Structure formats: structure tokens, C-alpha cells
Amino acid sequence: MTEAGIESEPEMEDLLLRIVPGLAEQWQGSTPDEIAQIERIAGHPLPPFYRWFLSRMGQSMGPLSNSTLDFSAQRVLTCYAEGLVVPDPRFLLIAYESDEMMPLHLFYDFSAPIRNDALVTKRDAQGGELYDMFETLREKLARGALFRFRVSEMPQQCKGLVEGAHPDFLSRLDPVMSSLGFTQPIATGRICRLYERPDAAMICDRTPRAGVGNRVTFTLGGSNAGTLRKILGEIATESSLEVLVRKWIPELR
Template sequence: MEALYRVLVPDFETQIVGASDEDIERIEGLVGRPLPRFYRWFLMRMGRSMGPFGYPTIDFTAPAVLAGYSERLVHPDSRFLMIGHESDEMMPLHVFYDFDYPARDDARVTKSHPLGGGLHHQFDTLREMFAWGNLLAFHVEALTQRCVGLFYDSDDDVLTRLNPVMHRMGLASPVPSGSHCGLFLGEGASMVTRASPGKEPNIHTFRVGAESPARVRKILGMIGSETTLQVEIREWFPPLSS
């Protein structure tokens, strides 16, 4: 993660602030179990300020988490831990760990309203959520031409088909991920994909960016011709002229 952060924002370490040991231990005490290794790293490195990697309406800092519990917005639970406070009053879905689904020194990330109403699964791990969001914001969306759409495979998970051809095109995975999250970064091009945790990973939404429409078309064309994936383009940004 730190290597990816340095690519996206070379001086990020001067802009982040870690949480205190006391705050980390207090958060761990809320669930009565050891925190996932990745989450403990995150709190130690940027648990008081995420610097440039902060989310517009979600506060992942340790003080925000502890305030949510002290103000009884949420209550301690051995399975769920609120790790992000959503300030958007129109969609107040806070971010939670679901410890029933551990993965790769981390755990599933879901969203839920504190009064109930069901779970909205986001990513298999917090690591993937941060990597996906940061790569999208700092690289994909910064490129001249972008495209969003769907990859579909009727027989296998999408990333089994996608990974080899992306790596042949020079777009490597900067952070290891599972079958529900694709991360690809190269010179002048990048792509992120995702599928809902808990569902079969044979349908992924994708967002791809490059320095020209021709490069985006080439990437999608090679995926379509060298794999069995069905490629459905939903929208171009900016719109392509006819």
C-alpha cells in the first residue's frame, strides 16, 4: 500500500498523521479481539489524518470511530466494528468491518445504517477498498479519456481471465487482491474493477482510463479478443464524438 501511495502522491508521508497507541487499544477493546493486521497498520500510519487520501464524506480516523461509540451512534459488537463515519445525511450508511469474513490479514467491509435496514457489502478487505478508491481518484479519473462498463464471464471469475492479458499489456496489479477486486496500473493507463462480495465474481464493473480514446479502445479490444469475457461499454468520459 505504501508503494502505491508513493506512486499516487510522492510526498504523502508528510501529510498523514497516525493515531495514538491509546486510541488504537480503545478501538480494539470495542470488539474484544485483535484488530486485523492491515487495520492496525492503517491506524498507526494515518489513523488521525489520511492526508490526501481522505474521503469527502467518510471519516475513517480513530477519533471519529471512538466518537461514534461514545455518542451511542453504534454499540460494541464482537462481529461488527464501525470504522468509517458517513456525514452525508441523505445516505447515512456508515462503514463497518464484518469479522465473520476475515481475508488476507484484513476483513470484509460493508455499509449499514445504524438503525438497521440490511448490509451493503463493499469489498473483501479494507485494503482493497482504499486501493480501489485511491487508484480511481488519483490515476484513472486524472487521465484524458475514461470509460465505464461491465465484464461478464459465464464460466469463471472475471479476474482469472483478465489478469494475464492486462499484465501482457504492461498494466500490473500494484496491490494484491482477491477475486472481487481488480487493480491495474501502467504507464499512461489504469483500470479498476469490482464485484460485490458474497456474490459470484463473474460480473465486474470496470472503470478504465488512458491518455487517448485510441489507447482505451486498444485495451478493451485486446480484452475482448484475447479472452472469453463479454465487454459491455456503458459510458465514455468525455463523450466520444460520432
């Protein structure tokens, strides 16, 4: 535990500072008072990861900022102060959506705490149907950064499905990817994996509580189609896994 009760996130910081250009100069954290105000609104201690997030990016996410989603502590506090959102012990607003065509905001769902964090869902400000997004804010942040600054920058990408014979089937993928020289930059849960090596990066995930069985979508980026085919071929040699490629970007000729 560091000062002001903020736990460290060395793996996350290493990943973000390594792959996001200019982040160290541009991210800006909340004040301890802002964090304390949000905790009072929640009515119970904030997840340790969220306290870390606010301490690093609660004023500005720098290059990680989203054009329509505002994660800032000040926006969260303003939404509660103006009555847009009513305090609820189960849900806490963590990002305000400014897109008027689809004004669904991001909330923590504290009924599903996990790994010093909690489930991230989308819903209307006043309530209504939930659209679960990620098991944790940690995975949302890491996945978004890896996709934006590694996968999408690769000359060749492909998307598809990985299916397994066991509920924890992604654990069967780990040794295959390790044998190919990939590392996992952060620890993830049962329905998400992030892999990277110098010439390639891969994201595997699905939405929580989706009920789609032992299946995740994947996005793989690399230096060329041959490299990606080799990676996918090695994954397919694991007898408990099946790989289905649905799209190549750019399309192969």
C-alpha cells in the same frame, strides 16, 4: 511484524506514496493507546491491515480524506463513548458518515475475514440492512486512490462490464493485461483487479455477495480513445472474456 505489533504493507505504501501527491507529509497515525482502545471495543484482535491503516492514517488521511466519511480513530472512539454505536463482536465501526441525507456508516463485518482484513459494509449506526461494499478495506483504499489520482485524471475514460465463462474469470484477464505492460500494484481477491501502466489505469470490481454471476464493472482511463480501444480489443481476444462498453468520458464524437 514491526514495533507495537503493526505489520507492514509495502505494496500499499508504495502505491499510495507514489500516486497521491503530498501524502507522506500529511498522513498521520493513531497512538498505540487509541489502537488498543478500538481493539478492546472489538473484543478480539483487529485485522492486521486495519492496525496498519490506523498506524498510518488513524489521525489524518491527508489527501485521501473523504468530505463526509471520517475514518479517524478518535471519531470511532467518540461514537462508541457517546452510545451512537453499541459494541458488537461481529461489527466494528470504521468510518462515520456525516451526510444527513444518507447516514449509513462503514463497518467491518468480522463474519467475513479474508487476507488479513475483513469485509466492509454499510449500515445504520444501530443496525438494520447491510449494504456490502468491498471484500476488504485494503481494496477499498487502493481502488479509491487509483481511481481518484490516476483513472479520473486521464484525458479519456470509459466504463462497462467484463464477463467471463468461469467463476475465477479475472485470472484469465491477468496475462492479457501483463502482455500489454500493466502491473498489479496490490494483490486482490477474486472479484477485484487493479491494473496500471504509465499511460493508463484500469479498475475491475463488484460488490461482494452481490449474486451477479461472473461479471464485474470496469473503469479504464488512458491518454486517448485509441489507446483504450486497443486495450479493450486485446481483452476481447481472450475467448473466455466478453467486454461491453457502456460509456465514454468525454463522449466520443
